[in-house]
Amino acid sequence: MSVFARLFTAQVIALTGTGLLTVALGLLAYDLAGGAAGAVLGTALAIKMVAYVVVAPVMSALTDRLRPRTVLVGADAVRAAIALSLPLVAHTWQIFLLVFVLQAASATFTPAFQAVIPAVLVDERDYTRGLSLSRLAYDLEAMLSPLLAAALVTVLSYGGLFVATAAGFMASALLVGHTAVPAATRRAERGRVRERVLAGARIMLARNELRALLAMNITVAAATALVLVNTVVYVRGLQGGDDADVAVTLAAYGAGSMAIALLTPHLLTVIADRTLMAIGAVGAAAGLVVTAAVLSVAIPGSPVLMVLWAMLGASTAMVTTPAGRLLARTGPDRTAVFTAQFSLSHVGFLVTYPIAGWVGAGVGHAPAATMLAILATGAAASAVCIIVRGRGQLDGHDPGRRGRRAQSGSPGRAGS
Numbered sequence: 001m002s003v004f005a006r007l008f009t010a011q012v013i014a015l016t017g018t019g020l021l022t023v024a025l026g027l028l029a030y031d032l033a034g035g036a037a038g039a040v041l042g043t044a045l046a047i048k049m050v051a052y053v054v055v056a057p058v059m060s061a062l063t064d065r066l067r068p069r070t071v072l073v074g075a076d077a078v079r080a081a082i083a084l085s086l087p088l089v090a091h092t093w094q095i096f097l098l099v100f101v102l103q104a105a106s107a108t109f110t111p112a113f114q115a116v117i118p119a120v121l122v123d124e125r126d127y128t129r130g131l132s133l134s135r136l137a138y139d140l141e142a143m144l145s146p147l148l149a150a151a152l153v154t155v156l157s158y159g160g161l162f163v164a165t166a167a168g169f170m171a172s173a174l175l176v177g178h179t180a181v182p183a184a185t186r187r188a189e190r191g192r193v194r195e196r197v198l199a200g201a202r203i204m205l206a207r208n209e210l211r212a213l214l215a216m217n218i219t220v221a222a223a224t225a226l227v228l229v230n231t232v233v234y235v236r237g238l239q240g241g242d243d244a245d246v247a248v249t250l251a252a253y254g255a256g257s258m259a260i261a262l263l264t265p266h267l268l269t270v271i272a273d274r275t276l277m278a279i280g281a282v283g284a285a286a287g288l289v290v291t292a293a294v295l296s297v298a299i300p301g302s303p304v305l306m307v308l309w310a311m312l313g314a315s316t317a318m319v320t321t322p323a324g325r326l327l328a329r330t331g332p333d334r335t336a337v338f339t340a341q342f343s344l345s346h347v348g349f350l351v352t353y354p355i356a357g358w359v360g361a362g363v364g365h366a367p368a369a370t371m372l373a374i375l376a377t378g379a380a381a382s383a384v385c386i387i388v389r390g391r392g393q394l395d396g397h398d399p400g401r402r403g404r405r406a407q408s409g410s411p412g413r414a415g416s
Contacts, residue, residue, distance in 0.1 A: 003180055004120045008133060010175040011113065014076065015141040017168025018106070020148065021083060024161035025095070031158075032092055040092050044099045045353070051103035052346040057200065059108040060339035068116050069181040075109035076173035078102075083166040087159040111339035118328035119182035127328060128265045135261035135321045139254045200340025203333055208390030209274055209326050210337070214344060215386065216281045216319045218379035221348030222355075222372040223284040223312045226291065227253050229356035230365065231309070238299045238365070245302065252306040256313030264321045273322040274387050280318025281380040287312045288373035295366040351375075 029040040063071050082102040089095055117134075121127040152161060204210040227250070235241040235249050260280075267276055291308050294300045300308070323341070330337045352372060360368035 003182075004117070004130060006175050006179040007113070007117065007120065007181070008130070008137070010072075010172040010179075011134065012137050012141075013168050013175070014079075014109075014172040015137055016148070017079075017083070017165040017172070019141050020152070020161045020168070021102075021165040024158050024165065025086070025099070027158035027161075028086065028089070029092075029095065032089075032095070040095065043096060046350075047096055047100050048103045049346050049350050049353075051100055052107045053343050053350065055104040056107040056111055056339050056343040057198070057336075059104065060111060060200070060335060063108065063112070064335065067181070068112055069176060069179070071112045072109055072116075072176045072181070073173045075105045075112070076169045076176065078105040079109070080166040080169035080173070083162050083169060087162045107342070111342040112335065114324065114327075114342070115335040115338040116181055118324070118334060124325065124328075125265070125269075128268055128322070128325065131321055131324045132261045132264045134324075135264075135317060136258055139258045139261065199333065200336035200338075201344065203330060203337050204340050204344070207330075208386055210330075210341075212274065212383040212386040212390075213277070213319075213323055213326055213341070215379045215383035216277055216323075217341075217345040218348045218352075219281045219284045219376040219383070220316045220319050221345070221352040222376040222379070223288060223316050225349060225352035225356040226288065226369060226372050227309060227312060229353060230360055230368070233360065233365070234300065234305060235302075239302060239305075241302065249302070249306055249309060253309040253313035256310035256315075257317040258313075260314045260317035261321050264317075268322060268325075273325050277319045277322055278380075278384050278387055280315045281376075281383050283315030283318065284312055285373065285376040285380040287315055288369060288376050292366060292369035292373045295369050 025044065029044070033040045079102055082098050082105070086095070086098055089098065117130055118127055121130045152164060156164075204214060231249050231253075232246050235246045239245070241249075264276075287308055291300075291312075294304060294308070324338075327337050327341055328334060352375070355371050355375075356368055359371060
């Protein structure tokens with residue numbers, strides 16, 4: 001099995017474990033808090049976002065002298081230990097503490113994993129296919145993990161889901177531990193911890209294409225928040241549908257995302273990655289504008305909502321799938337930049353989740369969608385302006401250029 005195949009398998013297993021954990025946490029919260037379970041889960045989600053935003057750059061700075069394999073295996077081991085500890089809790093504050101530690105470990109694992117893949121797949125076309133597979137893995141996890149959890153709870157208590165989650169993380173650790181993971185790229189300047197924590201953010205703010213990506217992150221967060229937070233409200237509350245209708249509507253969003261993930265390697269042979277991402281950002285903003293307009297005049301029918309969700313899924317995937325190509329071009333600072341993207345991309349959710357949920361519940365669904373549409377439109381317009389202004393600088397990154405250059409020379413080797 002190749003290095004990438006082992007790492008990709010580890011990613012899929014760990015993602016499955018994360019999906020099972022999400023379902024198990026919901027059941028545990030209901031056991032402890034009853035009708036207040038929603039508040040418990042909402043707090044846990046906020047803790048997750050804070051961990052992603054704050055912990056990721058700090059842990060990247062503290063672990064940048066360690067081998068990537070050590071970091072990945074250690075993070076998986078911590079996640080497995082936390083998953084086994086969760087069934088033992090008796091108070092909600094214990095859930096919050098353990099969730100923070102678990103998400104801190106995830107915030108350590110994910111950027112380190114993402115930064116390793118470009119060193120494994122040195123040809124840009126191979127790397128693009130790897131990004132496509134990774135996007136598919138995330139989408140399939142979102143769709144299939146709840147079904148797997150539902151099947152498991154017919155023969156296990158929800159405590160068994162935590163055990164299955166821990167087993168997934170340990171399997172991921174074993175796979176990574178027996179893989180020749182490439183050595184980490186070293187930063188040109190180490191400096192103090194504070195400087196290393198902020199290094200990736202400074203690089204992203206200094207480069208046109210990465211500044212544009214920061215703006216696009218806000219558009220993606222706005223579209224994703226509306227879908228994840230309000231699909232059940234639209235389908236169950238407005239349309240009078242059932243749980244199956246909710247699942248089918250969410251599947252439309254996933255199908256749009258997966259379709260683009262499959263097409264991305266081909267699309268990037270005929271269109272520049274920054275152009276595809278700009279189209280996706282504009283498409284997501286347009287989808288939100290249409291959704292807000294529909295909500296302001298009528299209750300959207302199921303076919304209309306599914307079309308809009310498929311459009312939003314496809315548009316967000318146009319941004320998120322090729323993003324790794326921009327980040328991988330930062331050379332020796334790759335790990336810091338992947339970490340900054342992981343952290344900063346989640347800042348948007350700290351804004352968009354409350355708009356989608358609290359404004360939707362307190363003021364109305366049309367105003368909430370309108371606010372998200374305005375936010376996404378402004379972000380998409382900013383990204384397009386940045387790209388247009390920096391076009392001359394970015395023209396050196398035409399589709400497949402690195403791939404052709406790699407073909408003409410000797411391909412790099414991934415060391416152990």
